[in-house]
Amino acid sequence: xxxxxxxxxxxxxxxxxxxxxxxxxxxxxxxxxxxxxxxxxxxxxxxxxxxxxxxxxxxxxxxxxxxxxxxxxxxxxxxxxxxxxxxxxxxxxxxxxxxxxxxxxxxxxxxxxxxxxxxxxxxxxxxxxxxxxxxxxxxxxxxxxxxxxxxxxxxxxxxxxxxxxxxxxxxxxxxxxxxxxxxxxxxxxxxxxxxxxxxxxxxxxxxxxxxxxxxxxxxxxxxxxxxxxxxxxxxxxxxxxxxxxxxxxxxxxxxxxxxxxxxxxxxxxxxxxxxxxxxxxxxxxxxxxxxxxxxxxxxxxxxxxxxxxxxxxxxxxxxxxxxxxxxxxxxxxxxxxxxxxxxxxxxxxxxxxxxxxxxxxxxxxxxxxxxxxxxxxxxxxxxxxxxxxxxxxxxxxxxxxxxxxxxxxxxxxxxxxxxxxxxxxxxxxxxxxxxxxxxxxxxxxxxxxxxxxxxxxxxxxxxxxxxxxxxxxxxxxxxxxxxxxxxxxxxxxxxxxxxxxxxxxxxxxxxxxxxxx
Amino acid sequence: xxxxxxxxxxxxxxxxxxxxxxxxxxxxxxxxxxxxxxxxxxxxxxxxxxxxxxxxxxxxxxxxxxxxxxxxxxxxxxxxxxxxxxxxxxxxxxxxxxxxxxxxxxxxxxxxxxxxxxxxxxxxxxxxxxxxxxxxxxxxxxxxxxxxxxxxxxxxxxxxxxxxxxxxxxxxxxxxxxxxxxxxxxxxxxxxxxxxxxxxxxxxxxxxxxxxxxxxxxxxxxxxxxxxxxxxxxxxxxxxxxxxxxxxxxxxxxxxxxxxxxxxxxxxxxxxxxxxxxxxxxxxxxxxxxxxxxxxxxxxxxxxxxxxxxxxxxx
Numbered sequence: 001x002x003x004x005x006x007x008x009x010x011x012x013x014x015x016x017x018x019x020x021x022x023x024x025x026x027x028x029x030x031x032x033x034x035x036x037x038x039x040x041x042x043x044x045x046x047x048x049x050x051x052x053x054x055x056x057x058x059x060x061x062x063x064x065x066x067x068x069x070x071x072x073x074x075x076x077x078x079x080x081x082x083x084x085x086x087x088x089x090x091x092x093x094x095x096x097x098x099x100x101x102x103x104x105x106x107x108x109x110x111x112x113x114x115x116x117x118x119x120x121x122x123x124x125x126x127x128x129x130x131x132x133x134x135x136x137x138x139x140x141x142x143x144x145x146x147x148x149x150x151x152x153x154x155x156x157x158x159x160x161x162x163x164x165x166x167x168x169x170x171x172x173x174x175x176x177x178x179x180x181x182x183x184x185x186x187x188x189x190x191x192x193x194x195x196x197x198x199x200x201x202x203x204x205x206x207x208x209x210x211x212x213x214x215x216x217x218x219x220x221x222x223x224x225x226x227x228x229x230x231x232x233x234x235x236x237x238x239x240x241x242x243x244x245x246x247x248x249x250x251x252x253x254x255x256x257x258x259x260x261x262x263x264x265x266x267x268x269x270x271x272x273x274x275x276x277x278x279x280x281x282x283x284x285x286x287x288x289x290x291x292x293x294x295x296x297x298x299x300x301x302x303x304x305x306x307x308x309x310x311x312x313x314x315x316x317x318x319x320x321x322x323x324x325x326x327x328x329x330x331x332x333x334x335x336x337x338x339x340x341x342x343x344x345x346x347x348x349x350x351x352x353x354x355x356x357x358x359x360x361x362x363x364x365x366x367x368x369x370x371x372x373x374x375x376x377x378x379x380x381x382x383x384x385x386x387x388x389x390x391x392x393x394x395x396x397x398x399x400x401x402x403x404x405x406x407x408x409x410x411x412x413x414x415x416x417x418x419x420x421x422x423x424x425x426x427x428x429x430x431x432x433x434x435x436x437x438x439x440x441x442x443x444x445x446x447x448x449x450x451x452x453x454x455x456x457x458x459x460x461x462x463x464x465x466x467x468x469x470x471x472x473x474x475x476x477x478x479x480x481x482x483x484x485x486x487x488x489x490x491x492x493x494x495x496x497x498x499x500x501x502x503x504x505x506x507x508x509x510x511x512x513x514x515x516x517x
Numbered sequence: 518x519x520x521x522x523x524x525x526x527x528x529x530x531x532x533x534x535x536x537x538x539x540x541x542x543x544x545x546x547x548x549x550x551x552x553x554x555x556x557x558x559x560x561x562x563x564x565x566x567x568x569x570x571x572x573x574x575x576x577x578x579x580x581x582x583x584x585x586x587x588x589x590x591x592x593x594x595x596x597x598x599x600x601x602x603x604x605x606x607x608x609x610x611x612x613x614x615x616x617x618x619x620x621x622x623x624x625x626x627x628x629x630x631x632x633x634x635x636x637x638x639x640x641x642x643x644x645x646x647x648x649x650x651x652x653x654x655x656x657x658x659x660x661x662x663x664x665x666x667x668x669x670x671x672x673x674x675x676x677x678x679x680x681x682x683x684x685x686x687x688x689x690x691x692x693x694x695x696x697x698x699x700x701x702x703x704x705x706x707x708x709x710x711x712x713x714x715x716x717x718x719x720x721x722x723x724x725x726x727x728x729x730x731x732x733x734x735x736x737x738x739x740x741x742x743x744x745x746x747x748x749x750x751x752x753x754x755x756x757x758x759x760x761x762x763x764x765x766x767x768x769x770x771x772x773x774x775x776x777x778x779x780x781x782x783x784x785x786x787x788x789x790x791x792x793x794x795x796x797x798x799x800x801x802x803x804x805x806x807x808x809x810x811x812x813x814x815x816x817x818x819x820x821x822x823x824x825x826x827x828x829x830x831x832x
Contacts, residue, residue: 355710
């Protein structure tokens with residue numbers, strides 16, 4: 001590549017136009033006719049709730065997905081990327097939310113991975129110099145010979161950014177880059193982003209942290225359910241207005257009516273610490289109550305619950321189930337005490353997708369079918385009954401779980417944990433990847449559980465879901481419970497303010513910017 | 518799918534037809550009984566191995582373990598023979614010792630793998646060396662021979678028969694039936710499959726993953742003990758080359774039988790067919806002179822790769 005061409009590129013960041021982009025995965029369209037412009041050499045924020053389509057849109061731009069309809073226009077030339085390599089050749093680099101680093105290679109080797117310098121033999125000295133240069137631009141003091149495995153998470157983030165810079169990026173896509181950074185590191189990153197903008201680099205910036213968006217970006221585009229709801233100058237919007245644009249839909253009819261919860265305490269958790277994730281989490285759950293756990297991704301909700309039922313190392317002052325002190329060292333202890341948990345990771349932790357429906361359903365209650373040989377006929381009866389009760393729709397019952405739709409898989413997973421006849425049911429993102437119809441059925445089921453006098457905990461990143469379903473919300477921020485709120489009269493904006501640390505108790509390293517209630 | 522799952526059985530039948538056409542001696546009762554008796558040793562181990570592999574593990578040490586068990590059992594029997602005389606009691610106690618040693622070795626594997634969180638490949642690669650070295654030391658590089666008086670009483674375990682069927686074949690059949698029952702029709706078997714299919718899901722479903730996995734190695738150890746009990750009277754001694762490469766035969770039998778090496782799904786009848794198929798190949802090469810018997814291992818190797826090729830699309 002000629003050097004002067006590169007310099008020229010660096011001086012003019014590209015203008016991008018998304019022109020009627022639609023993207024479908026199978027039957028589900030996740031982006032609908034997305035159209036907006038990004039000015040060259042600006043920092044442009046992309047906002048939206050989880051599942052709004054931000055990451056998908058950025059993967060279209062980064063060459064990871066081809067759009068189903070529409071096109072990307074780069075500096076008034078339509079471009080078609082067949083792979084991320086094509087996009088990188090045009091100077092568009094996506095920095096992933098999850099790190100894409102080869103842990104056992106050094107920083108310099110990672111920065112040049114796939115673009116190594118040298119001929120038949122690698123020119124390690126040149127790569128080391130290049131890595132030093134690019135790290136210096138980032139004002140990061142780091143030996144390029146360090147193995148990535150030995151770096152802390154924020155440093156890995158900076159190495160990812162350094163790698164993008166070494167590719168002469170004209171367009172940098174950052175997907176929640178500050179999720180793992182401390183306030184100080186975040187400040188360094190923002191200073192760098194501003195410098196890059198002055199160099200003419202165009203930055204697309206995805207974040208849930210609205211105060212950061214307010215601080216560092218020029219323009220904002222808000223996506224909701226795969227559609228653009230607004231594009232505006234950042235200066236023209238308050239963080240509250242941004243939050244309003246992100247949510248703002250009415251799903252009242254989706255949710256079952258809420259009966260008043262009973263007085264008996266079913267579950268009491270006192271002072272739960274999960275090292276690295278959460279500190280001093282305490283809460284109670286009453287008979288017939290639906291308690292929501294709100295918070296941003298990484299706030300420590302899932303990890304706290306996994307700690308509670310013995311799936312992670314943890315410390316806790318006390319756990320009470322129906323007033324009796326219990327120790328939960330494993331999911332088996334929890335199930336015996338009447339507490340069951342359904343993971344957010346349905347394919348990885350919730351269901352055996354390669355196995356049939358029958359072994360999935362009865363896995364936690366096999367002792368009822370062992371006489372001592374397993375009575376498969378009784379299992380089949382249970383499956384037929386569960387399919388009816390939970391509305392699991394499938395042509396045949398002797399198929400692997402993988403052949404069910406997401407919604408039906410989720411209903412099967414729910415049926416499985418409810419076979420135990422628990423008192424406390426903890427559901428983590430119960431409607432993730434589920435269509436609207438199945439969502440409604442799952443909400444109805446949660447409502448039924450509460451009416452039957454069980455206690456239900458729902459962890460969800462979808463605020464409308466939590467507000468529509470729950471009696472009470474616990475909001476977590478950076479590992480702490482910052483709000484214990486009655487859901488009646490609560491708005492999404494209130495919750496977002498707690499979840500983003502703008503309001504509520506911020507223990508430890510708070511960001512010091514409090515908005516009065 | 519249905520037909521593909523019958524692949525190993527069809528392969529065995531095809532091989533038997535070809536063998537019969539080439540040499541009519543193949544289909545005689547004495548030859549078939551010889552084939553099945555030989556298949557019994559690796560077959561019994563392979564049944565245990567099926568549990569380990571279905572749960573997502575592997576055990577490379579079974580050949581060495583068999584050698585160590587054989588040597589130890591002979592030493593114990595010889596010692597008991599001086600104390601108690603070469604009677605049935607001596608033999609039964611020696612056999613029990615073999616099963617216990619196998620079970621303990623399996624318990625050790627399971628504990629190190631689950632509690633110590635070390636890959637089963639590494640743990641059993643280590644014990645593969647350890648067991649054989651201990652046997653070699655006990656034998657001082659030579660052979661450990663069974664007291665001839667005990668050997669005379671013990672012989673029928675290998676050479677004897679009931680209703681005209683050699684004892685090893687009967688034991689093999691019983692182990693295979695029991696194994697199939699446990700794997701497919703008990704809670705334990707279901708847990709083994711669930712863990713191999715996805716260990717995380719199993720953990721989240723309140724299954725005692727460490728206990729179930731450890732038990733697969735114990736079961737395999739007991740199977741190795743049982744195979745050794747049948748094998749020792751054949752030669753009446755244990756040497757540093759006893760049980761050499763049995764681990765490969767056992768693993769190959771499991772894989773040919775259609776069990777996925779990554780775990781999750783498997784079937785005992787397939788393993789039995791795999792074990793018989795492997796011995797049949799050798800037998801056919803012995804009976805015919807189309808391919809040198811020295812190339813037996815090569816033919817077996819091609820069969821293993823070929824079977825894997827036809828099964829690759831199934832998961």
